[in-house]
Amino acid sequence: MFVVQMSFIGTPASAVSLEPKNASPAPTIDGLLTDKDGWEKQNSTIFPYINNIVLRVYTCVFNEFIYFGFQYKTDVHDGNESFALACSNALPTNTSVNDSIWSYETVKVFRLDGKSWDEEIIKRERRARNWTSGGNRLEFKAAKITSNFTFYEFRFMRNWTRAGDVNWTWDRQYTIKIFYGTLYGNASEFFMPSLGNWTVSTPGKITLVIPASPDAPNMEDITALKFNTFVGKVVLFTIAGVGVAMVGYIMVRTRSRIKRV
Amino acid sequence: MSKLRKSVIKQKERSQVGQREAPPRATVRATDSVLRDNYLYSSAKKAYAFAVIFFTAAVWCAGNFWPFDKLRDLNGTLVDLLSGVFSFLLFMFVVFAWGNTLEIQGNVIEWKHVLFCIIVVSLIAAWSGLLGFGLFIFAAFGLLTFMWYANR
Numbered sequence: 001m002f003v004v005q006m007s008f009i010g011t012p013a014s015a016v017s018l019e020p021k022n023a024s025p026a027p028t029i030d031g032l033l034t035d036k037d038g039w040e041k042q043n044s045t046i047f048p049y050i051n052n053i054v055l056r057v058y059t060c061v062f063n064e065f066i067y068f069g070f071q072y073k074t075d076v077h078d079g080n081e082s083f084a085l086a087c088s089n090a091l092p093t094n095t096s097v098n099d100s101i102w103s104y105e106t107v108k109v110f111r112l113d114g115k116s117w118d119e120e121i122i123k124r125e126r127r128a129r130n131w132t133s134g135g136n137r138l139e140f141k142a143a144k145i146t147s148n149f150t151f152y153e154f155r156f157m158r159n160w161t162r163a164g165d166v167n168w169t170w171d172r173q174y175t176i177k178i179f180y181g182t183l184y185g186n187a188s189e190f191f192m193p194s195l196g197n198w199t200v201s202t203p204g205k206i207t208l209v210i211p212a213s214p215d216a217p218n219m220e221d222i223t224a225l226k227f228n229t230f231v232g233k234v235v236l237f238t239i240a241g242v243g244v245a246m247v248g249y250i251m252v253r254t255r256s257r258i259k260r261v
Numbered sequence: 262m263s264k265l266r267k268s269v270i271k272q273k274e275r276s277q278v279g280q281r282e283a284p285p286r287a288t289v290r291a292t293d294s295v296l297r298d299n300y301l302y303s304s305a306k307k308a309y310a311f312a313v314i315f316f317t318a319a320v321w322c323a324g325n326f327w328p329f330d331k332l333r334d335l336n337g338t339l340v341d342l343l344s345g346v347f348s349f350l351l352f353m354f355v356v357f358a359w360g361n362t363l364e365i366q367g368n369v370i371e372w373k374h375v376l377f378c379i380i381v382v383s384l385i386a387a388w389s390g391l392l393g394f395g396l397f398i399f400a401a402f403g404l405l406t407f408m409w410y411a412n413r
Contacts, residue, residue, distance in 0.1 A: 046337060054335060233324055236385075237324060237384070239381075239384055240381050241320075243380075244313070247309065247312075247358055247359045248309055250362055251305055254362045255302060257365075
């Protein structure tokens with residue numbers, strides 16, 4: 001018997017929550033972080049880590065789908081880089097879900113090479129399900145944007161009645177967790193991944209807060225006024241600059257007065 | 262009144278008139294005043310130079326321009342804190358510069374001046390999140406409280 005030593009993406013925090021809002025329009029699942037209109041308007045949470053490693057998680061909801069975008073930055077990317085989103089239908093207070101990947105009902109695994117795997121694990125079934133490129137119910141794209149960034153974006157059915165899958169309804173909170181691995185991109189590993197091997201994860205459990213309703217405000221509506229643009233920023237900074245310059249003008253005027261005296 | 266007495270009084274009056282009409286000479290007090298004004302102006306100049314430096318730093322940091330956008334990805338809290346610190350230092354040095362200038366003019370800095378500075382700096386600090394803005398507001402009011410009690 002041995003104890004798996006977990007290491008974390010992100011500094012341990014007491015509670016982390018992801019709060020997807022209703023997106024309008026929804027981001028395009030094209031594997032491009034450059035889809036700024038789609039993703040940059042969405043809520044995101046950063047899991048900073050030492051050694052220049054950062055995981056930023058974007059999330060939003062659009063009708064019956066929930067969207068996630070993982071932006072992963074590290075100096076050296078592993079060729080078999082993979083992420084697993086462990087999902088449960090349990091409330092945050094439920095103690096039956098813990099930091100182990102086995103305690104989650106469903107896991108959705110994504111490889112950098114674009115392959116994904118989606119299966120219930122509550123029964124620890126060993127079904128011969130292949131890695132796939134996704135489908136209607138789970139759409140996925142991955143991209144290595146630069147030498148430092150990779151971006152995984154996917155969407156899946158938020159409230160799917162399939163037994164053992166996620167059943168996330170409006171105005172509720174659920175427990176999820178994100179795992180990172182490098183063992184699952186091997187082409188020879190044709191079938192499901194070995195779930196027990198995930199030894200890197202986000203610290204603690206993550207609370208996923210589903211919006212109150214499809215009509216709840218989206219990110220566009222609750223953006224900090226309309227000043228939250230580059231132009232708005234520059235205008236307000238310029239006004240502040242004029243204020244500071246005014247003090248300088250008063251000083252110069254006072255200096256000429258001293259000279260006259 | 263004897264003639265002698267009258268002449269003494271007239272002499273005194275003449276001498277007083279002469280003293281009043283004499284051109285003003287640079288007294289020790291006047292020289293001190295000029296030195297004081299020069300000192301205040303020099304101090305105001307230095308404070309204003311620092312204010313300009315911290316204005317640039319605060320705008321760059323709170324505006325999330327490069328390289329703070331990269332740093333924010335690594336540690337957003339640190340960037341917010343830095344932004345709050347820069348904003349506070351900007352506020353402090355602007356108040357010092359303006360205060361010295363007003364003192365040269367024979368006035369003192371008043372609440373309206375301080376309020377103006379708070380509004381101007383808030384335009385920048387508001388971009389640094391609740392943490393940075395809160396830090397600026399608390400530090401600014403801390404400084405004002407200190408100045409209030411120091412001058413009582």
